[in-house]
Amino acid sequence: MANSEMIESVNNVSESGTERQTVGASFCDDPKFSIRNASVFYAEKQAIFDVSVDIARHEVIAMIGPSGCGKSTFLRSLNRMNDTVEDCRVEGGFHLDGQDIYQDNMDVVALRAQVGMVFQKPNPFPKSIYENVAYGPRIHGLADSRVDLDEIVEDSLRRASLWDEVKDRLHQPGTGLSGGQQQRLCIARTIAVNPEVILMDEPCSALDPIATARIEELIEELSQNFTIAIVTHSMQQAARVSSRTAYFHLGELIEVNPTEMVFTTPEHELTEAYITGRFG
């Protein structure tokens, strides 16, 4: 698993020399994503302070922390969704497979085809189930024929473990599904483009426990093929699905460690305070 690739870095001094003490194992060999000295500003207000972390291939990394700690902002800067926010400014190095995603010649559309996103509230398009899944392949020209497209749709729905539930009503509106099914539809829609990384922004916060359990199962299955970064409010969820956990506090990355370790023997006192419920 990804854990084995981790390199222990006890004293993590960022490359520029500014001392932001992130404790634990932030870096790894041959990362999928490597983020160095990332800062995000909303107009004058700084939301993320100098965050450096690697995301390994095919790992599930969970980001936890109290509300307003910047974990969602950080996640959204990984596929440049923050571009759509007025006055939002991103600094630092974001490298996907060694390529700077904030470089001028980086195409946002291509980036988002590589780094897909699942949102907090299920947001299927008000179109049929089929059209929802087919939309991505269609705009990116991934299918050569109708048969091809049908195959992609079926495959994506199967991988999102939704196929059996919807195969008889592919042409009914996606908005008619239950909340959990809608979220799995959104996941199917995302993997239909065959991205390398999937970002999930509190994907279960609008769902009931049973739907949540299904999504968590799904995340585990998907981690075999995709790199997944998930933001969650639920520490249990982080513990269940992720191999590594990053703890954010007031825009700073406090600790990154294997999930087990974060929840049993956290290195940083703030992490400990959070997971024992003293705040958050």
Place this chain on the structure above:
Amino acid sequence: MSNANNSLERVQASLARRYRAERRFVWYGRLAVMFALLFVVILFTDIISKGAGAFRLTYARLDITFDPALIGVNDLSDRAVVAAGDWDSLVKTAARARFDGVSGRKAKRELNALFSSGAGYDLKDLLLENPAWLGQTKSLWLLVDDDIDTYFKSRLDGEAYAARVSERQIDWIDQLVEDGDMELRFNQTFFTRGDSREPEQAGIRGALVGSLFTLLVAFCLSFPIGVGAAVYLEEFAPKSRWTEFIEVNINNLAAVPSIIFGMLGLAVFINFFGVPRSIPLLGGMVLTLMTLPTIIITSRAAIKSVPPSIREAALGMGASRHQVVLHHVLPLALPGMLTGAIIGMAQALGETAPLLMIGMIAFIVDVPTGMMDTATVLPVQIFLWSDSPERAFVEKTSAAIMVLLGFLIVMNMAAVLIRKRLERRW
């Protein structure tokens, strides 16, 4: 404990007062609604009671002999000869034959005045349709003059208005009525002809067609331009002081008196670009100026109401911004935009003032056949008729108002239907 009792008492004491205030408030609302409804009812009864009569006209039956010698026309295929024919004499001769003992110039003039001055031309058209009638005698219904029409209708209502008819004319009418040769028939003319100086000959077809062409131009111009502007302002424009300035000005433009747009049309379209006056194309252009702010504002509201989560979803899939707009935002906002456009068009249909400035108030008899023909529009026609001295124009005016209101109601209902039908919930 006593404290709690105390506050409970106080609450109860105030309850009655609060409920009274609530009832009073509900009644204010009811009264306001009733007041408004009352005026609507008054308006409609007044218009309908005045205008209903216009849908029927008085006709009198005469035996017309199409005598070639009398008209001076032997060959119906010769247009010049036909046009120069003495068609009025057909009516005059038939009328003199119908009533005995009409002598003297005054009596003859009064007899001729029984019939519409256009009756002879109607006979010409009939004969051209049925060339075999030349030389034959036919019993035909002819339009009577508007004064006779007014008198006859008022007589049927029990209150004869005889101010503009003479004793002799009343005698003749009595004879015609007695013989069953005078009656009210459906007023086809009203829907098939353009304007006329003679009320009995006047119709709204010209104004209706003019309105139609004008609205067509206005819709074809204002919808794409308005939607384009709205999409740009909502989806693409950076939020800067400039866009804010433009926004404020668009909102202000919606409140500009419409006659100003007429002045603008006069100054820019006619004087600068040399567009001909009084044509639907020009009217449509001016109404476009007027409806654009409405369409932009409603379209922006429609775009705003598309949930941001849909945009995020599409962007997250890697759709480019124009794909987001084209595939998701526009289809979802379209019902709202169309509703706005229809309401804007309804507004334009009822607009008079700006069209006065660009010469669409001219007296035009011919029904326009294209965007470049001189024309007038329904509300202007109403204005023209309401200004005419002939009493018979009163009912025409009300009838035209009924037609205009009918169209407005249909358009507004269409807007509501579209909104209901295409509305999506998420």
